[in-house]
Amino acid sequence: MNLADILRFASGSLRGARTRTLLMMLAMSIGVAAVVILTALGEGARRYVVNQFSSLGSNLVIVLPGRSETAGAMPGMLLGQTPRDVVLDDALALLRSASILRIAPLIVGAAQASHDARNREVVLLGSTPELLEIRHMELAQGRFLPETDPHTATPVCVLGAKIRRELFGPEPAVGAWLRIGDRRFRVIGVLASQGESMGMNTDNLVIVPVASAHMLLNTQALFRILIEAKSRDSIAGAQRDAEQIMMERHGGERDVTVITQDAVLATFDRILRALTLAVGGIAAISLSVAGILIMNVMLIAVAQRTQEIGLLKALGAPPAEIRRLFFAEAALLSMVGSLLGLVLGEIGSAIIGLAYPALPVAAPWWAVLAAFGTALGTGILFSVWPARRAAQLDPVMALARR
Amino acid sequence: MIEFADVSRIFMVGEQEVSALRNINLNLAAGEYVSIMGPSGSGKSTLLNLIGLLDRPSAGIYRLDDLDVTTLDDEQQARVRREKIGFVFQFFHLVPRLSAATNIELPLILGGVPAEQRKERVAQLLQNYGLTDRAHHRPDQLSGGQRQRVAIARATIMQPAVLLADEPTGNLDQTTGKEVMGLLENLVGQGVTLVLVTHDPALGQRASRQLRMVDGQIVSDIRQNS
Numbered sequence: 001m002n003l004a005d006i007l008r009f010a011s012g013s014l015r016g017a018r019t020r021t022l023l024m025m026l027a028m029s030i031g032v033a034a035v036v037i038l039t040a041l042g043e044g045a046r047r048y049v050v051n052q053f054s055s056l057g058s059n060l061v062i063v064l065p066g067r068s069e070t071a072g073a074m075p076g077m078l079l080g081q082t083p084r085d086v087v088l089d090d091a092l093a094l095l096r097s098a099s100i101l102r103i104a105p106l107i108v109g110a111a112q113a114s115h116d117a118r119n120r121e122v123v124l125l126g127s128t129p130e131l132l133e134i135r136h137m138e139l140a141q142g143r144f145l146p147e148t149d150p151h152t153a154t155p156v157c158v159l160g161a162k163i164r165r166e167l168f169g170p171e172p173a174v175g176a177w178l179r180i181g182d183r184r185f186r187v188i189g190v191l192a193s194q195g196e197s198m199g200m201n202t203d204n205l206v207i208v209p210v211a212s213a214h215m216l217l218n219t220q221a222l223f224r225i226l227i228e229a230k231s232r233d234s235i236a237g238a239q240r241d242a243e244q245i246m247m248e249r250h251g252g253e254r255d256v257t258v259i260t261q262d263a264v265l266a267t268f269d270r271i272l273r274a275l276t277l278a279v280g281g282i283a284a285i286s287l288s289v290a291g292i293l294i295m296n297v298m299l300i301a302v303a304q305r306t307q308e309i310g311l312l313k314a315l316g317a318p319p320a321e322i323r324r325l326f327f328a329e330a331a332l333l334s335m336v337g338s339l340l341g342l343v344l345g346e347i348g349s350a351i352i353g354l355a356y357p358a359l360p361v362a363a364p365w366w367a368v369l370a371a372f373g374t375a376l377g378t379g380i381l382f383s384v385w386p387a388r389r390a391a392q393l394d395p396v397m398a399l400a401r402r
Numbered sequence: 403m404i405e406f407a408d409v410s411r412i413f414m415v416g417e418q419e420v421s422a423l424r425n426i427n428l429n430l431a432a433g434e435y436v437s438i439m440g441p442s443g444s445g446k447s448t449l450l451n452l453i454g455l456l457d458r459p460s461a462g463i464y465r466l467d468d469l470d471v472t473t474l475d476d477e478q479q480a481r482v483r484r485e486k487i488g489f490v491f492q493f494f495h496l497v498p499r500l501s502a503a504t505n506i507e508l509p510l511i512l513g514g515v516p517a518e519q520r521k522e523r524v525a526q527l528l529q530n531y532g533l534t535d536r537a538h539h540r541p542d543q544l545s546g547g548q549r550q551r552v553a554i555a556r557a558t559i560m561q562p563a564v565l566l567a568d569e570p571t572g573n574l575d576q577t578t579g580k581e582v583m584g585l586l587e588n589l590v591g592q593g594v595t596l597v598l599v600t601h602d603p604a605l606g607q608r609a610s611r612q613l614r615m616v617d618g619q620i621v622s623d624i625r626q627n628s
Binding site: 001002005009012013015016307308310311312313314315316317318319320321395396399 | 451454456457476477480482483484487489491497499500508509511512513514556
């Protein structure tokens with residue numbers, strides 16, 4: 001019996017039991033669709049987070065004041081010690097490292113900004129010109145902070161898009177004066193609107209030179225130091241050097257935490273991938289349930305078609321042929337079911353994508369392949385036993401039954 | 403061509419051994435028309451199943467065309483069955499979802515004969531058995547006589563040397579029964595060996611050689627010239 005005939009025969013017997021076939025395919029396709037949709041969601045969430053992180057900057061290493069402790073309350077607090085402040089000179093000292101390309105110190109605080117009668121609470125960011133490069137920010141108008149000695153408090157500022165709109169409206173902002181706290185600053189640039197990025201909205205910022213921020217906020221302590229390593233390979237070196245330099249400058253005490261963007265990203269990536277696998281795995285259970293259903297239905301089919309099997313044997317079909325026929329039937333059933341499921345899954349993902357445009361919902365190719373493979377595999381695996389049973393039927397008994 | 407030497411068939415019924423056939427010795431020549439008669443349980447169907455390779459003897463040797471078929475494996479037996487043996491059953495055993503034409507075609511499909519050749523041979527047989535206008539009807543749309551004609555066409559499409567018929571008229575009325583017997587006997591004229599199992603003495607006596615079985619043994623073997 002050639003392949004075309006086997007397939008024709010199998011599809012004929014599937015068509016012969018229409019309701020049974022439809023129900024089976026439905027079970028199969030729901031299983032496959034569930035895997036596709038759930039992994040698409042998980043993968044979408046993962047890619048969303050990864051994108052957010054990448055937009056922060058590349059080859060980033062971040063220095064945070066204070067040592068993150070995992071063991072209970074901070075021991076320094078109990079001993080009456082507080083971590084030493086990280087100051088501007090600490091940041092500048094980091095440039096000694098061969099692995100570090102550039103750095104940007106960050107001071108963050110809230111401040112009152114006003115122009116004419118309008119006045120807004122803004123997030124004040126003190127930094128250096130390097131911030132633009134490190135954070136991948138873009139300017140809409142004017143220029144960024146001037147390249148001067150970072151210790152000089154030049155009275156200039158760069159505005160976020162929203163602040164500019166709210167304080168200046170249609171008036172030109174660049175060149176105008178802005179009052180921040182009790183000082184006046186000249187507006188020299190406006191940032192392009194970038195939207196939210198890891199909880200920090202650049203649209204709401206006012207950026208001033210770090211020394212000016214020292215005065216406005218009345219503190220020397222830096223909030224973060226952003227470091228850009230020379231290349232991807234030198235990230236680890238930059239992290240090591242940063243820790244070393246900070247320790248030297250703080251009397252041999254390790255009182256800062258240095259994290260790399262890669263490490264954070266990798267952690268998120270791992271967590272979300274595990275999550276995707278977990279939901280995908282749960283969905284795959286429904287596939288194996290569909291497989292058991294297929295087995296059940298095939299067993300019933302064997303019982304119902306005992307006579308037919310006996311006849312095929314009498315007509316000279318060897319056991320292997322009978323097995324192939326039932327295999328083909330199960331394979332066809334699960335193949336059509338899985339294809340249907342893939343279509344359903346893609347439609348479902350597309351609908352979710354329309355409902356949440358921010359989420360890049362798309363099932364990864366490996367999940368689609370896995371779903372299809374699992375469906376086909378379970379279908380065929382669970383038909384092994386029924387097919388064997390059919391092949392081993394005693395033709396005399398099978399034909400005697402009425 | 404069919405040669406049974408000391409063939410026995412023992413079934414296990416629970417713990418008990420039941421001998422369905424005891425030491426059968428039988429020789430059938432090519433082109434013979436043989437009927438097997440006897441009461442229920444005398445072993446005539448078991449004998450037919452053994453000849454048709456649907457069953458294996460518990461002891462003894464069965465030679466078909468000088469080939470010891472008892473030693474063949476399932477695969478090889480299936481091949482012999484496909485090429486040399488045709489079955490006609492009391493209950494027709496047509497596949498209900500397939501058309502008359504496809505039912506007739508089935509042995510050719512199983513034998514892997516190319517589609518064009520199949521169509522030709524099926525069309526020829528449909529014509530021979532007066533079924534051309536019924537080719538695309540399913541079995542449940544056919545009369546009993548038509549169904550058995552489809553079954554005979556199916557049994558003969560591979561041009562087997564041996565045709566085994568188990569009560570072929572058992573489910574038909576007298577007229578159709580006669581018609582079907584006519585078709586079968588016609589095949590004997592063409593050189594086919596026909597083995598007919600029946601309860602009906604009138605039917606059995608039409609055969610040129612009549613075997614009578616009781617309790618798993620052949621008790622009489624009558625040859626007559628018809």
